[in-house]
Amino acid sequence: MQSRTRNIYLIPYVLWIVLFVIAPIVLVVYYSFFDIEGHFTLLNYKKFFTPVYLRMTLSSFWYAFLITVFCLLLAYPTALLLTKTKHKQLWLLLIILPTWVNLLLKAYAFLGIFGAFGPANALLETLGIGQKQLLFTDFSFVFTSVYIFIPFMILPIFNSLEELSPSFVDAARDLGASPWTTFRRVIFPLTLDGVKSGCQAVFIPALSLFMLARLIAGNRVITLGTAIEEHFLVTQDWGMGSTIAVFLIIAMAIIMILTGSRR
């Protein structure tokens, strides 16, 4: 009797997973075997291994890597600082707040900020550096992406730092470890799970940023997301779009396995 009620409770979850997780993936894989005229083919996969798409994959990974690294470099000290502040919840709220604003709106704001006559350039001018082209560069692309993703890096790291019992740190200090050694040998290893999930939360969506690549980088940065969007909306070559999506799914699965906790 008890196991039956448990099964009933499972229904919504299973339905959800089947309809919105398994079915779409199966469809994507299915479509990837058809060419533009609707004939069965393996050519899409062959086409993926041409220099064009391989270079695109490489650049997607490179920019996602840069974004993740900068996020981590900024997020870890921030999270560490946050755990030491008085009004933690308030500070945390301030960090989460920007995620409530629509992504498109934020992107347009950066168009203005980085513009030739925007505040960023006005600052450079007053510093005596002079006007620089900021918009449509790698710098502005990585900067904006880091700004958008950083809350997703701070939160898991902050949580794992909060869970860390202070007695470990006290013990390390009592036994004569320097602050740096304490951080390297105690704090960081014990919060590695937070770092890992933060990296996942940033790296995986960063792989297929197409809107920012278009608005902020002016399509000077081409990611796999750009190609997927083009194949689905413009050329209606769903097969090739799906093939790229299949490779992205595989890449994400590999990343999940590699960064997954081994507990």
Add this chain to the structure above:
Amino acid sequence: MKQLVRVFATIFIVAFGLMFLAARLNMTEGYSGNNTLTIYNWGDYIDPDLIKQFEKETGIKVIYQTFDSNEAMMTKISQGGTTFDVAVPSEYMISKMKEEHLLIPIDHSKLPNLKYIDPRFMDLSFDPNNKYSIPYFWGTVGIAYNSSMLGGKKITNWNDLWDKDLRNQILLVDGAREVMGMGLNSLHYSLNDTNEAHLQEAKKKLASLTPNVKAIIGDEIKILLANREAAVGVVWSGEAAEMISENKELNYVIPKEGSNLWFDNMVIPKTAKNIDGAHQFINFMLDPKHAAQNAEYIGYSTPNKKALDYLPKNIANDKRFYPDPETTKKLEVYENLGKSMLAHYNELFLEFKMHRK
């Protein structure tokens, strides 16, 4: 838990209340009967005054909805569940919709005002005999530039864009047909060329333009050029007209080598419920006075020959937006190249975009 239930209940009641209110409002304004006409048009692409005038003259209530891309429009119509009576797609989309049987033939006998349309814009390759579509606006693809930022330099043809002085100054519209067409035209090939050698040559030529290209984007070009963010943009004529009205330093030119001539035409999609009303509306918009009023408001070029008489002289005689026949002779309409050729164009365009400085 109790609080949660209360919150949900409140949201539920408010949502239903609003839905009910909206339905009531529509009813009191007479939107419920058969006497409505749903128009599906690009955003900001009609003088709202004309809709009111049409409602007054015919007693038909107009429901006006907008789209922002041909693809989005076609998807909505082909999926069904909508009741659009008139839509305004671009020419390549018309031939696509025709192929997929999404259009209803237009009865010319119900359109006495059709005679005012310039014969140059009738019976074109994408819709022989205008069986399914009636011209609404037309325009070109060309170069908008800020002459004061270029030190008074003038741009007259596509090849001027390859000038070394324009380093990092050009904004390109994010469209495979437009950019590939520019490459082909600059080599004096047709922008509907399907010869592989010519296409590769065009791609190579475009790759050498890369150092001059600042960005490849969409509608943002308008703001960026008006704000002097860049000096040159490859844009549609209507967008250029809008930019010029905002920033007088800007100029627009149709390149000498030739360029694209595009049309937005009125069609009656398969989803239409009020076919008679749709004809009335199309005929209303074809009236020279109405067409002139609309053209003055929107800033695009009207295909209505008689309407030019009602337009202010400085608009009707503006060669940039109403080019003389000699220039138009060199303009080409996009032909529907078929899915796989279009995919190939996009592939080449993608390769061009990936070309690093």
